[in-house]
Amino acid sequence: MADMASAGSSPFLDLSAGIPGDSKPAPWQRAAMGANLLSPGGSLGVTIFEEMTTLAVSTGAINLGQGFPDEDGPEEIKAAARRAIADGANQYAPGKGVPVLREAIAAHQHRFYGLKPDPDTEVLVTTGATEAIAATLLAFIQPGDEVLTFEPFYDSYGAIINMAGATHVTAPLPAPDFLPDLTVLEDSFSERTKIVLLNNPHNPTGAVFPAYVLSRIVELAAKFGAIIVSDEVYEHLTFDAAHTPIASLPGAAERTITVSSAGKTFSFTGWKIGWLTGPENLVAAVRTVKQFLTYSSGTPFQSAIAVGLGLPDEFYTGIAATLRHKRDILAEGLRAAGFGVFNPSGTYFINVDTAPLGIPDSVELARRLPGLVGVAAIPVPVFCHPEGAERTRSLLRFAFCKKTDVLEEAAERLATLKDRL
Incomplete structure (x- = not known):
């Protein structure tokens, strides 16, 4: 799997010694490896979500990394x-x-x-x-x-x-x-x-x-x-x-x-x-x-x-229509930034290709983006095994389940990216 040691900027907790007398990975170690949180040497890292959220907070960036809404439901x-x-x-x-x-x-x-x-x-x-x-x-x-x-x-x-x-x-x-x-x-x-x-x-x-x-x-x-x-x-x-x-x-x-x-x-x-x-x-x-x-x-x-x-059908069609509008706001800013944009058919995530900007490594750009333009995103390779991580190396994911004015501000910031690189 993709090595979170290379995806996380926080120091790893060295737990490589494991349990004395036991050479097999413990269940928690298997879980960490499965989620790309354990380095080959056994060091434990933080999730990419935690890393990007920390960067967003420290830089004052708009966090479009983790997929949670910023307003309540009905x-x-x-x-x-x-x-x-x-x-x-x-x-x-x-x-x-x-x-x-x-x-x-x-x-x-x-x-x-x-x-x-x-x-x-x-x-x-x-x-x-x-x-x-x-x-x-x-x-x-x-x-x-x-x-x-x-x-x-x-x-x-x-x-x-x-x-x-x-x-x-x-x-x-x-x-x-x-x-x-x-x-x-x-x-x-x-x-x-x-x-x-x-x-x-x-x-x-x-x-x-x-x-x-x-x-x-x-x-x-x-x-x-x-x-x-x-x-x-x-x-x-x-x-x-x-x-x-x-x-x-x-x-x-x-x-x-x-x-x-x-x-x-x-x-x-x-x-x-x-x-x-x-x-x-x-x-x-x-x-x-x-x-x-x-x-x-x-x-x-x-x-x-x-x-x-039990809410009426209008509620369900309404949430989809609202998200479509938000998707389109963010997509416009991402295109202006110079990304290759893949319009999603569902969810509240949109993926982009960083290669058109001359940046083949989305993990590298994800770390720089909060400081460059004040927006945080998640690199797609961390959701993959090593071969898949290479295939998706230049892909970056943004969440658009945020308030409209937040997305408009994010789009404006992203539009300046080419000039800031």
Whole structure:
């Protein structure tokens, strides 16, 4: 994997000695290696998000690195949380989630996609999507198994795969469209493929997988007997076409766990309310693991998110339209800066190529950018294995889930980049 020792500017904590008398990597070391946080010598670094945030704070830069909104979501959801707290919903929730939220999740899946999960047996509420994915992977994988993800990949995927002792295999998403070559994708499967972990819409590239790609994933998963885990947290943040859950395709439902959360849709990332849906036997297995992680969380927030899931269609179309406008504001500034810009079809991330500026190394530019123009971003290579890091070496990711005036200011600053280099 890409060496975070080269991606992080903070000193590493030297833990290379490990546990006395034990030559094997500890689980925490495997997790760190999987997330690109451990150098070959065993030194522990900080995440690229922490490094870029520190640079943004120290330089007064606008932080378009980490993907979190800078304003709250709908007032009616916040009011529902306050009512729940006042009404005494402050103790443990049921392990599988409060009934009103499980029912709302099932209704959401039916309303938007025609899916009909049973709220009692096929829906599980989790502490964010991250726990849903972690509990699912820990439920099904072990040493000797392979987990296939697309690359670039969200860093927590690699951490959990490695911590569980499985092998992380990747299929590349090359620019400019960030869609997989289906022949390469098939070659990435093997008899040891236990899970194919899909993120659609995709972070960090902003790609939305079309039906033909999703259908081929289903066919290959069936051929090799793999479970599909579909991370769909950006499901309502698409610009060119409506989101298609892979579970809605023929042959997929019986082998698919679908994951989503309230953080991205409703801009309440700090509440950490996520969920998953799928066939009863798979959900039961994940619930067995999940109950020994957090057991339950966020009782008043759960009922509040149930209110959010019932908001009218205008809310959902509105958030996508607003993000499209914000994407276009930032894209204009990035083009003026001289970047090659890849317009995303979904999520709230936009990727650029630094090579047109004569800078082939996006990590180098990411470190300089806050001081140069007062904007922070994330280099894409840190989301990759070494080969993928080389392929994406000149790619940089910006988040546009910020207030319009902040993005306008960022665009103006970025437009000065060519003159400052």
